[in-house]
Amino acid sequence: MAPVPISPIKVGHIDDVQELRKHRPTVIPERFVRDITERPVTACFTRDVPVIDFSELMKGEKEISRLGDACEKWGFFQVVNHGIGLDLLERIEKVGMEFFMLPLDEKQKYAMAPGTVQGYGQAFVFSEEQKLDWCNMFALGLEPRFIRNPKLWPKRPDHFSETVEAYSAEIRKLCENLLKYIAMSLGLKGSVFEEMLESAVQAVRMNYYPPCPRPDLVLGLSPHSDGSAITVLQQGKGSSVGLQIFKDDKWVPVLPLPNALVINIGDTLEVLTNGRYKSVEHRAVTHRTKDRLSIVTFYAPSYEVELGPMPELVDEDNPCRYKRYNHGEYNKHYLANKLEGKKRLEFAKIQSNSSD
């Protein structure tokens, strides 16, 4: 079922979760069953993830300071009145869902090769022992153009590619603007991040989580932080509640708000802000009867860029916590390791005795 490996990585047999669900609806293969400590508990700690009104950010100080608070205390927020047409949000969900509903052999024309992250399949699987996520993914590199692999752009469903293009252009503008306001919330010049990221890398990943007969035993997506500067996540309308963030030692669900987009701080922004705005561990859980679609855009620096904490955010009280590195190197490291909380950020950390 997995594509023919070109790399030496041995991932073993990876069940396609939608096919499993179709043909053996009550079976959960061992590779999906999590160790007790990793299993999601059903008790929910509901706390309201901050909501930022994008149209208010343009008006000045007050909302920008709320944005700063959300980045500092949560690392996650939902943005409303973001200016992206609702029809476009609906269209991307429609083509995304239609893609996942195609027959397996059609989707496998775009199979993700082991150890890579573009195409259809399960990313971040590196060994036969590793637990699998109850999820199917489809991912495409978008910008800069040289990261595109035209063979992986699906011919079906109709309008898939043009919808992805239109959607991604809008999301890119939103990312640029959010980074501008995030810089302003730190008292920095609005263009500072944009200048640092240079020609930003943008990728989109659609995650489809079929219902699972035992949501208590599996994870939809393993805990991780994103390697991006920021991530924009659209939760499908009518999808089950699935995204959870790790806050104050508890898993907190992000309850979907109609037409809002979820934004989170990635590892890169944590480094640039010297840990003032931290990336946050998050995961997805499944539901017994409902499925779920999420459409996720990663907005990250150009691979050539050298990164490190900004001098403005380093002083005697805030000593430099991260080394300088080439983002391309970090990206390789990120992609070569399984999803495991914030472990991959260790790459950039200067070891100290402090707790973070």
Ligand SMILES: O=C(O)CCC(=O)C(=O)O
């Ligand atoms: O599906 C979700 O809500 C989480 C997706 C996510 O965290 C990711 O794709 O990096």
Ligand SMILES: [Fe+2]
């Ligand atoms: Fe993520």
